[in-house]
Amino acid sequence: MAEWQLLLYIAGQTPKSIKALSNIKKYAEEHLTGKYSIEIIDLLKNPQLAEGDQILAVPTLVRKFPEPMRKIIGDLSNEERVLVGLNIKPGN
Amino acid sequence: MRRNVQETSNTHTPNNFIFPKTPTGVEGLDEITEGGFPKGRPTLICGGPGCGKTLLSMQFLIKGITDFDEPGVFMSFEEPTADLSLNVKSLGFDLEQLKADKKLVVDYVRVERSEIEEAGEYDLDGLFIRLGYAIDTINAKRVVLDTLEALFSGLDNQGILRAELRRLFHWLKEKGVTAIITGERGESTLTRQGLEEYVSDCVILLDHRVIEQVSTRRLRIVKYRGSTHGTNEYPFLIDEDGISVLPITSLKLDNEVSSDIVSPGIPGLNDMFNGGGFYRGSSILVSGTAGTAKTTVACYFAHEQCLKKERTVYFAFEESPQQLVRNMRSISIDLEPHIKDGYLQIHSSRPSLNGLELHLLTLRKIIKEFKPTTVIIDPISNLINVGSEQEVRSMLVRLIDMLKVNNITALFTSLNKQTENFRPDLAEESVSSLVDTWITVRDMEGLGERNRGIYIVKSRGMGHSNQVREFIITAKGIELLDIELGPNGILTGAARQSNELQRKMDEMKLERELSRKDREIARKRKVLEANIEALRNEFESAEEELSLLRATEELQEQLAGENNKSIKKD
Numbered sequence: 001m002a003e004w005q006l007l008l009y010i011a012g013q014t015p016k017s018i019k020a021l022s023n024i025k026k027y028a029e030e031h032l033t034g035k036y037s038i039e040i041i042d043l044l045k046n047p048q049l050a051e052g053d054q055i056l057a058v059p060t061l062v063r064k065f066p067e068p069m070r071k072i073i074g075d076l077s078n079e080e081r082v083l084v085g086l087n088i089k090p091g092n
Numbered sequence: 093m094r095r096n097v098q099e100t101s102n103t104h105t106p107n108n109f110i111f112p113k114t115p116t117g118v119e120g121l122d123e124i125t126e127g128g129f130p131k132g133r134p135t136l137i138c139g140g141p142g143c144g145k146t147l148l149s150m151q152f153l154i155k156g157i158t159d160f161d162e163p164g165v166f167m168s169f170e171e172p173t174a175d176l177s178l179n180v181k182s183l184g185f186d187l188e189q190l191k192a193d194k195k196l197v198v199d200y201v202r203v204e205r206s207e208i209e210e211a212g213e214y215d216l217d218g219l220f221i222r223l224g225y226a227i228d229t230i231n232a233k234r235v236v237l238d239t240l241e242a243l244f245s246g247l248d249n250q251g252i253l254r255a256e257l258r259r260l261f262h263w264l265k266e267k268g269v270t271a272i273i274t275g276e277r278g279e280s281t282l283t284r285q286g287l288e289e290y291v292s293d294c295v296i297l298l299d300h301r302v303i304e305q306v307s308t309r310r311l312r313i314v315k316y317r318g319s320t321h322g323t324n325e326y327p328f329l330i331d332e333d334g335i336s337v338l339p340i341t342s343l344k345l346d347n348e349v350s351s352d353i354v355s356p357g358i359p360g361l362n363d364m365f366n367g368g369g370f371y372r373g374s375s376i377l378v379s380g381t382a383g384t385a386k387t388t389v390a391c392y393f394a395h396e397q398c399l400k401k402e403r404t405v406y407f408a409f410e411e412s413p414q415q416l417v418r419n420m421r422s423i424s425i426d427l428e429p430h431i432k433d434g435y436l437q438i439h440s441s442r443p444s445l446n447g448l449e450l451h452l453l454t455l456r457k458i459i460k461e462f463k464p465t466t467v468i469i470d471p472i473s474n475l476i477n478v479g480s481e482q483e484v485r486s487m488l489v490r491l492i493d494m495l496k497v498n499n500i501t502a503l504f505t506s507l508n509k510q511t512e513n514f515r516p517d518l519a520e521e522s523v524s525s526l527v528d529t530w531i532t533v534r535d536m537e538g539l540g541e542r543n544r545g546i547y548i549v550k551s552r553g554m555g556h557s558n559q560v561r562e563f564i565i566t567a568k569g570i571e572l573l574d575i576e577l578g579p580n581g582i583l584t585g586a587a588r589q590s591n592e593l594q595r596k597m598d599e600m601k602l603e604r605e606l607s608r609k610d611r612e613i614a615r616k617r618k619v620l621e622a623n624i625e626a627l628r629n630e631f632e633s634a635e636e637e638l639s640l641l642r643a644t645e646e647l648q649e650q651l652a653g654e655n656n657k658s659i660k661k662d
Contacts, residue, residue, distance in 0.1 A: 011217035020212075043218060047225035054202045055218035057247070073247075074212030085209030 004028070004036035005065040006086075009050070011043045011058045016075045020059035023076035031088050063087075111319045114162075114234070114270040117155025118148065120337030124313065124322040129294055134261050134271040136291040138283045139298030144309060144330055145274040146171070147180070148298070149236040151334045152272055154185050157195045162233035165226045165269075166198045169242035173198045183334050197226040203246030210248050216256040220263060227269060235264065235271040241285045261290045282314065293317045299325070308449050311337055327449030331457075338453055338490065349373060354466075354501050357396025358389065360563075360572030361531075364548055366555035370529050372465075373499040374552070375492050377472075377523050379506040380533035384544055385565055386505040387411070389533065390470050391420045391427065392570060393503050397466045398430035404466040405458055406438045409474040413438035423569045437462060443474040448487045451475060455491065459498055467495055472504040472523060492526045528552040536562070536584050543584040546572070562588070 008024060010017035021040065028036045043050050043058065053062055056073075063070040063086050072085040083089040113127035122128050129135040129152075137145050153164035168176055176198060177187040190196035199222060227235065240257065247253055264271045273291055275283030282288045288295055295314040300307065310325045328337040352372035355362050362368050370376055376393075378386050390406075397404045408416055416438060417427045430436035439458070443451070459467070469475075475484070495502040506523060524530060530549040535542050547560040562584045563572045576588040583591050 009218065011221055016213055016215070023212075043221040047221045050218050050222040050225065051199060055222070056201060056203065056216060056243075057214040057219070058217040058221075059214060060218060069207070070209070071207050072209040072211050074210050074214040077212035081209055081211040085211060 002035055002037035003066070004032050004063070006036060006038045007053070007062040007064055008038060008040050009043060009053070009055045009058055009060040009062065010040060014058075017059045019075040019077065020061065023079075023082070024061055027076075027079060027082055027086075027088075031083065061086075113319070114156075115160060116152050117159045118151050118335050118337060120326070120328070121311070121335075124311075124326055124337060125294075125316065126319060126321060129270055129272070130316070130318065131270055132265065132268045133293040134264050134273055134291045135294040135296065136273050136275060136283070136288055137296045137298065138275040138277050138288070140277045140300060143298040143300040144328070144335060145298060146176075146238050147183070147330060148335050149238055149272045149274055150176075150180050150185065151183075153196065153234050153236055154180075154187075154190065156234045157190055163195045163230040164197075164234035164236065165223065165230070165232045166196065166236045166238070167223060167226070168198065168200045168238050169203060170239055171200070172202075173200045176200075183332065185334075194230050197230055197232070199223075199226055201242075203242050205246050208246065214249075214252065216253075216260070219256075220260065224267070227267060233269055235269045236274070237271065238274045239276060240273055240287065241276055241283065244285050257287070258290050288314075298328075327453070329450060329453040336453060336457070338449060338456065348499065350499060354400075354402075355396055356389070357392040357399075358570050358572065360561065361546065364557035364559070364561065365551060370501060370551075371553065372501050373496060374501060374528035375495065375526065376501070376503045376529040376531065377506060377527040378503060378531045378533065379508055381508050381535060384533040384535060385563075385570070386507070386533060387416075387470055388420070388423065388425075388565060388570060389531070389546075390468050390503055390505050391416070391425050394436060394466070394468055395420075395425050395427060395430070397501075398427075398433075398435040401435060402466050403434075403462060403464040404430070404436050404468065405462060405464040406436060406468045406470065407455070408438055408440045408470050409443050410471065412440045416440075423565055423567060425569065437464075448475060448484065452487055452491055452494075456494060459494070459500065465500055467500050467502045468504075469502070470505045471507050473507040488523055488526060492523075524549075529554075534560075536560075538585075538587070541585045545584065 006024065006028070008017075008021060010020070021038075024038060028038065041049055043055065049055075053060075053069075053071075059073070059075060061072040061076060061082070063072075070085055070087065072082055076082050080089075111127070112131035113125070113129065114131045115122050115128040116125070137148060139145050150166065153166055156162040156164050166176070171179070180187060187196060187198060191198065201219070201222070223235070226232065243253060243257075244250070261273075273287060275285070275287040277297075278284035278286070282295060282297060292315070294316045297312045297314050299310040299312070301310065302308075309328050309330065311328050312325045313321045313323065326337050328335055350372040353367050353369040354372050355369040356376075378389050380386050387410075394404050394406050406416070411419070413431075417431070420427055427436060427438075431438065437458070439454075455467075458464075472488070475487070492502065504523060504527070529551045531546065532549050533544060533546045536545045537543075543562055544564070545560040545562050547558075548556040550556075559575055561572050561575065563570055565571075573588070576583045576591055
């Protein structure tokens with residue numbers, strides 16, 4: 001099991017979701033090299049999964065582990081906020 | 093009234109297109125909306141906290157399932173599912189069962205700002221997918237979103253949010269579900285976030301007001317695109333059966349009328365009406381000042397109706413049922429057997445217990461459940477003290493119309509203020525034009541005593557006596573006395589008695605005089621007869637004398653002739 005378990009909820013291959021995926025991959029490679037896993041959940045295929053993690057907006061990045069659970073919504077283009085949100089970098 | 097007439101004519105135009113509607117199943121609301129919420133479109137329900145938005149929406153869903161077989165989705169943004177189930181359980185709705193039956197999906201959407209970080213562009217497809225999934229799994233026809241505005245507190249990007257909401261409502265329409273969106277009331281707008289901008293088909297405003305310490309819930313249809321609807325504020329009630337709304341537009345003065353006569357039950361009073369009583373389904377007002385036996389008249393009527401096996405409801409705003417039964421027993425009216433037999437229900441409460449509207453709703457419920465043919469409200473003037481003049485008037489109109497529609501014979505008593513003039517006060521004024529028969533009981537004071545009189549002020553469609561009849565109440569009950577006419581009109585009480593005495597004396601005098609005259613005539617006849625006899629005797633003796641003379645003369649002639657013969661012989 002990876003130390004960092006990330007879930008990315010998307011709804012189809014939209015520009016936003018593609019962007020989000022490439023963004024998180026980039027940040028993770030940079031900051032969490034080798035200790036992360038990213039699972040992509042397409043709600044169009046598995047709509048029943050939306051309720052469990054209280055997904056409202058897409059794309060939503062969920063940090064399943066380490067706990068507590070964190071959620072970041074959007075295409076993750078704002079790196080600063082993503083890192084603060086994932087608690088990789090302390091917020092100010 | 094005029095508005096009602098207008099509405100009537102609108103709904104009866106020949107080319108009437110029927111706007112597709114989804115019945116709400118909420119009592120009264122379907123009547124106001126003329127069939128329910130717009131089918132396949134979103135409806136906005138807004139109002140302040142605690143005014144019943146969630147309950148109304150929940151009832152819409154549940155009634156949809158139980159009464160119309162339309163499954164529903166409840167998406168809650170405020171209350172977790174378990175709380176929601178518990179809250180509506182007290183109203184007799186079992187959400188868990190409905191969920192198990194695959195008729196209902198309750199989805200709690202938690203929007204917690206502290207858990208969510210926004211980093212870049214996003215949309216609310218997650219919500220759409222969730223909702224879409226829920227709708228598709230049970231093939232839902234009805235959807236409730238309670239309260240969407242929670243999104244605004246959870247998400248920062250207002251621009252995205254608004255655009256997404258607009259998309260959501262379009263999407264709901266495309267889905268063809270009849271949706272309710274609830275919204276918290278704002279300062280100057282209907283909803284805090286201006287949701288009315290997006291949901292423009294039907295907007296319903298709920299309100300909860302406290303006037304003079306009496307709270308009333310009200311509902312108003314702010315707009316309803318494509319359909320006529322009641323425009324007034326309608327009071328509604330939340331009780332153990334959920335929400336019920338009190339409509340007035342359903343009342344169009346076209347109720348069926350009956351020519352049956354029901355007797356007031358007071359011997360003598362029946363005869364004052366040419367028809368022998370009241371028409372069934374009419375409204376009767378018994379007005380009078382304090383202590384003029386209004387309640388007694390009302391109880392007589394109740395008693396009479398119960399004897400005829402008519403179901404009767406007696407609303408007593410002054411006395412408890414036990415007190416009423418006891419008091420009536422003192423004049424030989426026993427109401428207890430009727431209560432036991434189930435023909436009579438006595439409901440006692442203080443008028444100030446509820447707002448006017450609630451009384452009306454209570455009445456409506458009782459009418460629905462007990463199905464009485466007779467309703468007595470004693471006194472209606474007590475209700476009038478609860479509200480303002482206007483409220484009272486509108487409430488009375490609705491009350492009386494409601495009774496008429498159900499063909500219920502209704503008797504109201506009304507307490508007048510003790511005034512010198514005959515003219516009615518507010519209570520009567522409000523009611524008089526609405527009632528069909530108006531009986532007044534009044535005090536007639538004079539000569540140091542107080543007597544009771546009863547008369548009929550009006551009786552629509554029936555000739556009636558114009559007399560003021562005196563009545564007395566004894567241990568045997570009410571007795572209407574015969575008219576006693578004096579030189580200056582009808583007499584009552586002691587005047588009646590002295591008049592009766594006088595009359596008797598006069599009669600005796602007359603009788604004596606007559607017999608005296610008779611005797612005199614007899615005497616005169618005797619004298620006359622004696623005179624006749626004397627004359628006859630006189631005549632007889634004269635006649636006798638005459639015949640004696642004639643005989644003497646004949647004898648002389650004979651003798652003279654015999655003498656002549658003897659002379660010639662010589």
